[in-house]
Amino acid sequence: MVVGHEEIAAAPPGATQKARVRAGFFLTAALAAALCLGGCISLPQSEALYAAAPAGLPERAELANVPRHRQDDFLCGPAALASVFNAADVPATVESLTPMVYLPGRQGSLQAEMLGTTRRAGLVAYKLAPEFEAVLREVAAGTPVVVLINLALRLFPIWHYAVIIGYDLERGRVVLISGNREREEFGLGFFEYLWQDSGYWAMVALAPGRLPATAREPEFAASVAALERIGNPAAARESYRALLARWPASLPGLFGLGNVEYALGDPAAAERAFRRASEAHPQSAPAFNNLAHTLAELGRLAEAEAAARTAVALGGPALEEAQKTLEAILQRR
Amino acid sequence: MSTSFVRLVSRLLVVCMIALPFQAHAGLIGTDEVISATQAAAARDTVASFLNRSDVSGQLQALGLSARDAKDRVAALTDAEVAKLAGQIESLPAGAGSDGAALILILLIVWLVWWLATKK
Numbered sequence: 283m284v285v286g287h288e289e290i291a292a293a294p295p296g297a298t299q300k301a302r303v304r305a306g307f308f309l310t311a312a313l314a315a316a317l318c319l320g321g322c323i324s325l326p327q328s329e330a331l332y333a334a335a336p337a338g339l340p341e342r343a344e345l346a347n348v349p350r351h352r353q354d355d356f357l358c359g360p361a362a363l364a365s366v367f368n369a370a371d372v373p374a375t376v377e378s379l380t381p382m383v384y385l386p387g388r389q390g391s392l393q394a395e396m397l398g399t400t401r402r403a404g405l406v407a408y409k410l411a412p413e414f415e416a417v418l419r420e421v422a423a424g425t426p427v428v429v430l431i432n433l434a435l436r437l438f439p440i441w442h443y444a445v446i447i448g449y450d451l452e453r454g455r456v457v458l459i460s461g462n463r464e465r466e467e468f469g470l471g472f473f474e475y476l477w478q479d480s481g482y483w484a485m486v487a488l489a490p491g492r493l494p495a496t497a498r499e500p501e502f503a504a505s506v507a508a509l510e511r512i513g514n515p516a517a518a519r520e521s522y523r524a525l526l527a528r529w530p531a532s533l534p535g536l537f538g539l540g541n542v543e544y545a546l547g548d549p550a551a552a553e554r555a556f557r558r559a560s561e562a563h564p565q566s567a568p569a570f571n572n573l574a575h576t577l578a579e580l581g582r583l584a585e586a587e588a589a590a591r592t593a594v595a596l597g598g599p600a601l602e603e604a605q606k607t608l609e610a611i612l613q614r615r
Numbered sequence: 616m617s618t619s620f621v622r623l624v625s626r627l628l629v630v631c632m633i634a635l636p637f638q639a640h641a642g643l644i645g646t647d648e649v650i651s652a653t654q655a656a657a658a659r660d661t662v663a664s665f666l667n668r669s670d671v672s673g674q675l676q677a678l679g680l681s682a683r684d685a686k687d688r689v690a691a692l693t694d695a696e697v698a699k700l701a702g703q704i705e706s707l708p709a710g711a712g713s714d715g716a717a718l719i720l721i722l723l724i725v726w727l728v729w730w731l732a733t734k735k
Contacts, residue, residue, distance in 0.1 A: 323732045356711040387678025390709025394700055398691030430710050433721050443710040475729045480708060507646045508693045538646040568644040575643055603644055
């Protein structure tokens with residue numbers, strides 16, 4: 283077995299043996315559970331898929347060119363991310379991602395850090411709706427999906443990240459990359475059984491400017507805002523534009539676009555975005571506040587004052603900020 | 616002086632030094648605040664978020680990260696993600712899998728359970 287990582291080298295020497303002992307324990311526990319469980323497992327999502335294929339979804343799809351990454355013990359998080367980053371044209375390896383996402387003390391990777399590491403790679407981390415159909419739609423649109431599955435029992439979980447790269451509804455199969463297995467096929471029901479313990483957790487890593495096939499406006503806007511927040515306004519700008527191409531009046535979309543244009547040193551473009559926001563959402567005090575601030579920056583003080591007065595008149599939680607903006611403008615006039 | 620008291624005081628100082636100057640700044644309202652349900656909640660969250668971030672950073676260091684790595688990693692998370700991690704890093708799922716042989720054995724067992732339980 284290849285052990286290429288100092289984190290692994292530093293792990294207690296008995297770790298692998300412990301895993302085997304645990305596996306033996308699971309055999310007993312699982313058989314016991316199987317005997318009492320007979321017929322109690324409910325797999326609503328795959329049953330719905332078997333019953334009727336979702337409208338507009340191709341019967342089968344498989345992404346042929348998703349790179350595989352060999353994975354040593356415990357490193358399925360970095361390996362899964364490396365595959366989906368590569369698919370989004372971002373160079374990454376298990377070695378480069380391990381220090382960003384692997385947590386030695388837990389011998390694994392946390393879900394939040396899978397999302398955070400995706401942002402650090404300059405990609406939009408988008409959590410899918412907890413639905414089988416959403417995963418299949420993303421794959422059909424060409425995006426591999428990272429899922430969190432439980433390989434053991436609910437009471438004694440062994441959590442594992444895998445990458446869904448294909449499906450076949452006629453044969454009732456999903457295709458995935460898991461651990462060192464380059465191509466694995468699971469039945470839809472069996473996969474749902476493994477997947478449901480994580481609350482059907484699934485994420486995609488999207489290149490800037492790419493809209494997920496199953497994008498929901500508030501969730502996608504929040505995903506882009508998270509990328510903006512960690513200091514990547516250029517990537518966020520592309521994705522806000524994609525969001526606005528689909529939802530032209532989106533308040534977080536217009537607002538976010540204005541803020542990143544401003545951060546990128548283009549107050550004229552920021553002013554256009556905030557103006558669109560204030561026209562589409564005349565009740566939004568933050569939109570008028572930011573419009574006023576940007577107009578003042580451009581030296582258009584009369585318009586800035588009018589916008590600031592509107593923001594103050596609208597009041598609400600932004601009132602304090604709006605008053606400060608108005609005072610600052612009045613001092614300059 | 617008790618450790619928890621020292622921790623409380625130092626956290627409050629961190630909040631005062633980092634959060635308050637930003638609060639007093641006039642200018643653009645951040646995108647996060649429009650996305651949060653209400654801005655009042657967002658303002659309250661600022662303080663909570665600083666506390667959570669220092670908390671999570673400390674836990675990550677206790678689990679084997681350097682102070683610098685922990686800080687960079689926490690910085691990549693949203694307030695909501697940090698709030699979920701705070702105090703729970705030990706219990707939340709950490710995806711790992713295990714070595715190949717054990718993985719296949721476990722999958723075989725789980726498949727057996729699944730097959731026995733779902734066969735009509």
